[in-house]
Amino acid sequence: MRGRRGDRMTINIQEHMAINVCPGPIRPIRQISDYFPRRGPGPEGGGRDFREAPARLAPLALAPPAALLGATTPEEGAEVDSYDSDDTTALGMLEFDLLYDQASCTLHCSILRAKGLKPMDFNGLADPYVKLHLLPGACKANKLKTKTQRNTLNPVWNEDLTYSGITDDDITHKVLRISVCDEDKLSHNEFIGEIRVPLRRLKPSQKKHFNICLERQVPLASPSSMSAALRGISCYLKELEQAEQGPGLLEERGRILLSLSYSSRRRGLLVGIVRCAHLAAMDVNGYSDPYVKTYLRPDVDKKSKHKTCVKKKTLNPEFNEDFFYEMELSALATKTLEVTVWDYDIGKSNDFIGGVSLGPGARGEARKHWRDCLQQPDAALERWHTLTSELPPAAGALPSA
Numbered sequence: 001m002r003g004r005r006g007d008r009m010t011i012n013i014q015e016h017m018a019i020n021v022c023p024g025p026i027r028p029i030r031q032i033s034d035y036f037p038r039r040g041p042g043p044e045g046g047g048r049d050f051r052e053a054p055a056r057l058a059p060l061a062l063a064p065p066a067a068l069l070g071a072t073t074p075e076e077g078a079e080v081d082s083y084d085s086d087d088t089t090a091l092g093m094l095e096f097d098l099l100y101d102q103a104s105c106t107l108h109c110s111i112l113r114a115k116g117l118k119p120m121d122f123n124g125l126a127d128p129y130v131k132l133h134l135l136p137g138a139c140k141a142n143k144l145k146t147k148t149q150r151n152t153l154n155p156v157w158n159e160d161l162t163y164s165g166i167t168d169d170d171i172t173h174k175v176l177r178i179s180v181c182d183e184d185k186l187s188h189n190e191f192i193g194e195i196r197v198p199l200r201r202l203k204p205s206q207k208k209h210f211n212i213c214l215e216r217q218v219p220l221a222s223p224s225s226m227s228a229a230l231r232g233i234s235c236y237l238k239e240l241e242q243a244e245q246g247p248g249l250l251e252e253r254g255r256i257l258l259s260l261s262y263s264s265r266r267r268g269l270l271v272g273i274v275r276c277a278h279l280a281a282m283d284v285n286g287y288s289d290p291y292v293k294t295y296l297r298p299d300v301d302k303k304s305k306h307k308t309c310v311k312k313k314t315l316n317p318e319f320n321e322d323f324f325y326e327m328e329l330s331a332l333a334t335k336t337l338e339v340t341v342w343d344y345d346i347g348k349s350n351d352f353i354g355g356v357s358l359g360p361g362a363r364g365e366a367r368k369h370w371r372d373c374l375q376q377p378d379a380a381l382e383r384w385h386t387l388t389s390e391l392p393p394a395a396g397a398l399p400s401a
Ligand SMILES: [Ca+2]
Pocket: 120, 121, 126, 127, 182, 183, 184, 185
């Protein structure tokens, strides 16, 4: 009795499940990654994801789009969503104008229209909008966006988007990324395609017309890009951007227009905080409440601090405030002007947005502005500067407001 009962007990729970469950043939389960083509490696045997592996492993941004097309094989399976055949379908054409106005330090981007966009929604249409970024640099600090045109593959925007505080340095080094995305109400917006224009292709004050095919850039083959796929395209773009920036570069947090003038009559430096543009948003409402602080370092007698008033809920504040530092020109030559921008917060400590240091130890535009100011007393020199997420170490150790 005991033995027979024991024999019956030898069918373990796994065998029991194997016998009784699974009435039909086993079908592959759709992965979330199926909805995000070419991002993140799929599971073993997930045929579609494997097919795309070569494209994913291509070096970032080096592979021309043609190479991507070659890297994928034609669709074999019958159960394929129409938008999955993306790489063999044209993404569409984008028509836009670019104008760099050197005198006003602005870059005008007129986004005109797109034609023949790839369908992104189940109704065979899309809800396209255009997003601009300057690379390398932080996404949120320099993103500009058109309105969304609903249910169309041939959207007409005719919108002018303007970057302020663009210097000749930017024109030599920066790349404008223009991406077209499909807005989705219920899920993350989807990336359709993009165009990258090195700004050095623009001649000052000459409008340049473009009408070119959208391309698809290759995402990073990293474990973190896999999780980014789940969070959608915005995170993926941010990651790309950080990779392009490289480890040595600081995150951009916006621009500031500063005026410097050494007054030989008053024997001192007049610092004008004119305005800021494209500041990073530090509050949940998508804005900041910016104010600017300045120090003249080294600040031996602790009297060099100046603060502007707070401008509420804006990323493009106008201050037009002047501060005066009484000092001989020779003494000033050894000093560094530290300019920091902060987000005022009620009930907690203020957030640091970004800063720039002008002085003999600075680099690029910041060094040049300081030098020109010392060399041209009584001339008011107004220049744009890039704010970064950290100040150079010499100017660090910021006391709180
Ligand atoms: Ca949509």
